[in-house]
Amino acid sequence: MGTSKDILTDRIYELEQEVKQLKKNKKHIYVHETETIWVDCGELHLQCEQGNIVFNMQTLFNDLPTIINLCIKEQETNKKEILKEISLLTKL
DSSP states (O other), X not given: OOOXXXXXXXXXXXXXXXXXXXXXHOOOOXXXXXXXEEEETTEEEEEETTEEEEEEHHHHHHHHHHXXXXXHHHHHHHHHHHHHHHHHXXXX
16 A cells, blocks of 8 residues: 555546546646737637637638627627617616
8 A cells, every 4th residue: 555645646637638638638727818920821810818729711711690690689689688688677
């Protein structure tokens, strides 16, 4: 049986491996605000709190109509919800 130090060392190693696996499996990055945007070698770079996100410009360009459409729809939905809340408040 190992010493307390050996047990702690083994546990630290296990936790480090778990963290590496979690980072590798991370599927979503939430971008609240972009800090800097630039283009280099046909790639769009968005710098945010979590790091840099890089898009292939051609792929992004092809996706722009869908992205813009989704943004407009979401903004309209949000606008309707806010106006509804304002309307309810003015009836009080």
